Amino acid sequence: MDWKRLKNIQRHRNNIEHYYSNLSKQAARRLISDSFIIIRDFISDHLNKDPMKLLGDEAWAVLIKISEVYEKEKKECLAAIKTLKYFSDAILDAIEDYSCTKCGTDLIMPQKKNMDAIEANFECRECGKVLLYEDIIKPAISNYYSHAVYFSHTDGDDLPITDCPKCDGIYLYNEGVCSSCGYEAEHRCQRCSSTIMPDELSTEPFCEYCAYVMSKDD
Ligand SMILES: [Zn+2]
Numbered sequence: 001m002d003w004k005r006l007k008n009i010q011r012h013r014n015n016i017e018h019y020y021s022n023l024s025k026q027a028a029r030r031l032i033s034d035s036f037i038i039i040r041d042f043i044s045d046h047l048n049k050d051p052m053k054l055l056g057d058e059a060w061a062v063l064i065k066i067s068e069v070y071e072k073e074k075k076e077c078l079a080a081i082k083t084l085k086y087f088s089d090a091i092l093d094a095i096e097d098y099s100c101t102k103c104g105t106d107l108i109m110p111q112k113k114n115m116d117a118i119e120a121n122f123e124c125r126e127c128g129k130v131l132l133y134e135d136i137i138k139p140a141i142s143n144y145y146s147h148a149v150y151f152s153h154t155d156g157d158d159l160p161i162t163d164c165p166k167c168d169g170i171y172l173y174n175e176g177v178c179s180s181c182g183y184e185a186e187h188r189c190q191r192c193s194s195t196i197m198p199d200e201l202s203t204e205p206f207c208e209y210c211a212y213v214m215s216k217d218d
């Protein structure tokens with residue numbers, strides 16, 4: 001099963017069932033498109049049946065049409081997003097997943113192509129809300145790394161993200177760069193040569209221990 005698609009659908013299902021939803025038309029299209037893909041794959045992969053026959057020609061045609069409209073728009077957005085230059089590929093991946101905070105649509109497109117992402121304005125294709133890089137980068141990164149952060153707490157994996165020592169942005173530890181300001185921190189302690197871990201990056205270029213010892217020497 002494609003759990004990522006399913007999760008997005010579940011998030012909005014309750015609201016719709018209670019006749020209340022703030023989803024835009026495009027976002028609703030995406031829900032139908034996602035549902036369609038899950039149903040189609042489930043019927044063919046797990047029931048070993050032909051989805052078109054099982055659902056009937058009429059329903060099939062409607063689902064295909066809505067799905068195609070959404071997928072085409074999404075493709076155009078992704079192509080435009082890919083022309084920008086990012087501090088790291090992980091940031092590109094995170095922005096590809098980002099949804100508009102106003103209407104929930106994930107059809108976000110930069111207003112100009114082929115430039116530094118940090119200088120770009122992004123526009124929601126549904127509600128027209130214009131977002132700066134600094135508006136979207138923190139929620140986009142938090143969302144993108146939410147699973148990895150969860151597993152770092154439950155399984156003791158190293159934290160993939162931490163506070164940037166130079167700005168209030170999110171620092172991508174494995175990529176070695178801040179997603180907001182592009183700062184590349186020192187990961188090796190200048191005094192004892194040990195690795196500076198994500199949770200002690202605020203004392204870089206020294207590890208927490210050395211920073212403590214040095215502060216006592218003063
Ligand atoms: Zn929007």
Ligand SMILES: [Zn+2]
Binds near residue numbers: 168180183
């Ligand atoms: Zn920073």
Ligand SMILES: [Zn+2]
Binds near residue numbers: 191192193194207209
């Ligand atoms: Zn040290």
